[in-house]
Amino acid sequence: MPELPEVEVTRRSFAGAIEGATVCGIAVGKPLRWPLGMEPAVLVGRRVCGVRRRGKYLLLDLDEGLLLIHLGMSGSLRFARDLPARGAHDHFELITDQGTLRLHDPRRFGAVVWAAGESDPRARKLLDGWGLEPLGEDFAFESFHAGLRAKRSPIKQLLLAGTVVVGVGNIYACEVLFLAGIRPTTRACAIGPQRARRLHGAIREVLARAVERGGSTLRDFSSADGSAGHFQLEANVYGRAGLPCRQCGTPVRLLRQGQRSTYFCPHCQRA
Ligand SMILES: [Zn+2]
Numbered sequence: 001m002p003e004l005p006e007v008e009v010t011r012r013s014f015a016g017a018i019e020g021a022t023v024c025g026i027a028v029g030k031p032l033r034w035p036l037g038m039e040p041a042v043l044v045g046r047r048v049c050g051v052r053r054r055g056k057y058l059l060l061d062l063d064e065g066l067l068l069i070h071l072g073m074s075g076s077l078r079f080a081r082d083l084p085a086r087g088a089h090d091h092f093e094l095i096t097d098q099g100t101l102r103l104h105d106p107r108r109f110g111a112v113v114w115a116a117g118e119s120d121p122r123a124r125k126l127l128d129g130w131g132l133e134p135l136g137e138d139f140a141f142e143s144f145h146a147g148l149r150a151k152r153s154p155i156k157q158l159l160l161a162g163t164v165v166v167g168v169g170n171i172y173a174c175e176v177l178f179l180a181g182i183r184p185t186t187r188a189c190a191i192g193p194q195r196a197r198r199l200h201g202a203i204r205e206v207l208a209r210a211v212e213r214g215g216s217t218l219r220d221f222s223s224a225d226g227s228a229g230h231f232q233l234e235a236n237v238y239g240r241a242g243l244p245c246r247q248c249g250t251p252v253r254l255l256r257q258g259q260r261s262t263y264f265c266p267h268c269q270r271a
Contacts, residue, residue, distance in 0.1 A: 002071040004167025005210035007056050008135065010071070014079035014101065015051035021096035022047050023062070029091035032103075033072060033111040036092075037122055043114070048096065055130045055166035060094075060101075065116050067094070068126055072109030078102045131164040134207050139165065145196045148188040155191060155199075156184035157258050164188075168203060172210075174238045174263045176202040183269045184255075184262045237263040 002010070026040035049061040058077075060067040069077070081099045092103040092112045103110060115123035131147065132139045147164035148155070158164060159173040168176065177184050179202035182195055191199070236246050241254035245265040255262050 001073050002075065003169040003172065004056055005207055007058065007071060008053055008211050009214055010077050011051050011053045011058055018048050018079055018096065018098060018101060019050055020048065021098035023094060023096050025095040027086065027093040027095065030108060032091055032105065033109050034113050036112055036114050038114040054127055055162065057126060065114060068113045068115060068123060070111050072105060072107065074107040075103055075105035075110030130162055130166040134165050134167055134203050139204060141197060141200050144200050145193060148191050148196055151188040153188060154185045154257060155182060155188045156262050158188045160260065165203060170260050171238045172206055175236055176206050178237045178265060178269060181269055183271055184257060184264050186271060237265060
């Protein structure tokens with residue numbers, strides 16, 4: 001599943017190239033997770049003003065309205081002037097005078113949704129309720145810690161929920177908790193300021209590093225300019241059940257939390 005770093009890398013790979021483009025046409029394949037929500041022909045002639053990201057959504061700003069793009073479980077975007085003929089898994093194309101933006105999504109959990117603006121209920125339904133943006137200026141420690149203190153759920157599940165901080169997927173959640181020395185089952189509200197500060201720093205560092213390295217924890221990830229993601233997370237614990245912890249040698253343990261695999265070191269993450 002594309003995580004926040006992959007989405008950000010995707011954004012950077014085409015945001016500059018598509019800016020200022022005029023929409024010439026839309027091509028749609030099979031239905032995606034949610035319908036576009038407007039007649040594709042109406043988008044023709046609109047200009048692309050820029051591409052922003054909120055959590056795992058890309059916001060393609062048009063001179064009138066915007067498109068919200070989500071990559072779902074298996075989606076990837078490409079933007080180029082000359083793309084090969086549309087294949088069976090290419091379900092959306094925004095054809096512009098500067099190139100075509102194509103969504104390739106074999107499992108079709110991704111979506112492209114039109115909204116009149118960010119306050120449009122269609123946009124709010126998708127964008128409201130998410131937590132702080134970990135790569136942005138607003139990821140202040142105080143707000144983050146206040147968010148943790150208000151919740152009794154296990155910290156790992158709270159991170160995955162995205163309501164306090166957005167975009168910390170399963171792999172990253174395991175890794176940042178290891179770096180912060182926090183047991184994944186610890187209740188969020190029980191995490192004191194010192195450990196919360198380590199966790200805050202670890203989230204920022206791990207996600208920023210993943211973006212810098214081209215973003216991928218996903219085998220088949222490639223950014224919109226077609227270059228393959230070359231970042232393989234050098235996991236400390238994720239996927240390493242039974243193997244010695246890189247820090248202390250204790251075998252890494254695996255447990256299930258809310259149907260997701262959690263990896264941790266019982267020695268380095270004692271409480
Ligand atoms: Zn350890």
